[in-house]
Amino acid sequence: MVERRSHAPTIVDVADQAGVSRATASRALSGYGRTSAATVERVRRIADEIGYRPNELARAMRAGSTGTIGLVVIADFTNAFFDRATKSIVDAARKRGYQVLITNTDEDPDVERGAIETLLDKQVDGLIVFPSATGHSQHLEAGNLGGRPLVLADRRLDDLGVTMVSTDDYSGTREAVRNAVGLGHTRLGFLITAANITGHTMARPLALISSVRDRTDGYAAGAAEAGIPPEDQVWHFSEDVPESSEAAVAEMLDLASPPTVIFTSNNDMALSVLKVAGSRGLAIGREVSLVTVDDSPWAAYMVPGITVVARPVEQLGELAVERLVAEIESPGQAAQDIQLPTQFIPRASVADLRTPAPGQ
Amino acid sequence: MVERRSHAPTIVDVADQAGVSRATASRALSGYGRTSAATVERVRRIADEIGYRPNELARAMRAGSTGTIGLVVIADFTNAFFDRATKSIVDAARKRGYQVLITNTDEDPDVERGAIETLLDKQVDGLIVFPSATGHSQHLEAGNLGGRPLVLADRRLDDLGVTMVSTDDYSGTREAVRNAVGLGHTRLGFLITAANITGHTMARPLALISSVRDRTDGYAAGAAEAGIPPEDQVWHFSEDVPESSEAAVAEMLDLASPPTVIFTSNNDMALSVLKVAGSRGLAIGREVSLVTVDDSPWAAYMVPGITVVARPVEQLGELAVERLVAEIESPGQAAQDIQLPTQFIPRASVADLRTPAPGQ
């Protein structure tokens, strides 16, 4: 039963066995020109019998499109962001008949540049890029993309004039601060991820990626609205490695009057708070309050549940694919800057410091 | 500066501008035949100037290999398994000069079959498959793979005679049971993921995927060694959805004499224990003990830390790529069945029920 030929059957094999030409075989299988019903039936039967499957490489060569999109992500476990985004993108692409070539950059701009070149060389029809936090973005300019469309996900790069899909972290973070202040917190800590930082620092780095900038601005707006003066806030910028963020948390907690609530810009930072607080026997939601960005099952089911700003990650991935495919299939669309709404989810990790109402 | 041509420059453009033939241009760029130094210099300069990049599709057509491997995974967030495995595979592949075409099956065997067909059609050089828990595996037989190598990851399928990379969940789970019994636990609960289950059941399903079977066998061996009789054990099989596993946990905890420790076969199940116990005000590590398979940052940093059987997921991914690439680049290697060691990590989620030693 198994074909003995060293190579997979091609359309030539089908044509030969059906006693017709390549052209007729192709017509019969694709059903486009004029072919007699008998020929169609015979060719299809033989194709079935010998297990012919068209070589998509050859098809792509002829058609000029591969049905493949390139995905350049930044893998990070604890945020479950890579996970959720990748899955939603892969699934959304498959539903639309596209396959996904995936590369991970780990925030390394050189890897990002190289990955994009490789993907373009492999003739992807378009790209979804989670741009790395560091480095220039020349390699993302239209002229360097061979006319193939690009959608930026998660992080905005304003000068590229390209479609971007991100989340409204500003509003979510602002609401989170409002909520904590409403519960009586007056000394706030803020732990922020930033690249190009060695160790951690309280000085604001020159450039922040858009998502972190939004969170920072949202936090600042919330604090300002609530009337929390700068001297009652501690900001720490840290690179996204445990040693650095843990040191930042430790330093915060060592202050003469430490913050009663710590906001973290992602789950890596939040886990560092969990770890350092845990090692000191400080209970989250009692001695130390915690709010972070990005929801996850463990944040929801831990005791206490972690108060979070939830981002619609699946929707982000899905929309990135939808916009990219739209641009691939009908070029010349106007670039869009889409910001999806976030959701503030209060749980028990922020203590209620207000004086209990009389009668309670 | 930017080329105005509608299409990307090809080797014909390079050849024309250099005043040589395609053949000479190709030789100059790839450096294989005889070409004068002057010609090489001129061709390379022109290729640089016009931004020529070889079309990998055309190259692949001629060469018969694409430098691409297909990855078929099962996305699941809470286990961080998809995450870690995917990242390690993508990174390991890139290091060896391969790109990864990724598909997610969500355990759907039809999707798996279709995905593999599509990947083969796209002429991947080989496949890494995390086989779905259900359905047959005919589509994975050598005859249906067009001679392209396959490595099975995470789950073993014994009748395929193909290289498999998995983890030794048997030993890890057995040690976990030993440990809990050593701490004085005598009534054990076991919550197990299984496909083809509607809701949950205490009856053992007909077929279990190898990883879950290993965990089940390891658990059983540990319990037998420790002399825990069947009547002091509660087994619940559940499909991997929250409603089902939560109901199973609730039922366990509602027993007249509930288990003092619950073993779960993955993190989804563990989170259900966390959720249900939390909603009843039962503290993990005190009123209810918990052990699960797969480590993660949250499991480590939660209070109490969760006792786990840690699996070397990155190593698994890396090894799968290594074996696959070896088979691609020098076919005819003997199939291997590799089981990587797991590590039991005791933390605070298992209560010490032993009578304190006198003097303590």
Add this chain to the structure above:
DNA sequence: GCTGTTTGCGAGATCGTTCTCGCAAACTTG
């Protein structure tokens, strides 16, 4: 100066498709 070898390069095939053309046979129509 004649034969023999090296050097540099181009013509053309090849990978597996799709699709445009043109041609002959089979029909239709008056």
Add this chain to the structure above:
DNA sequence: CAAGTTTGCGAGAACGATCTCGCAAACAGC
């Protein structure tokens, strides 16, 4: 039955690269 139209099919080009040949020119040796 001649003229026009439809039908079915094959030859060959194209996508963009690589690589095998073979052919000239340049060089070597005697």
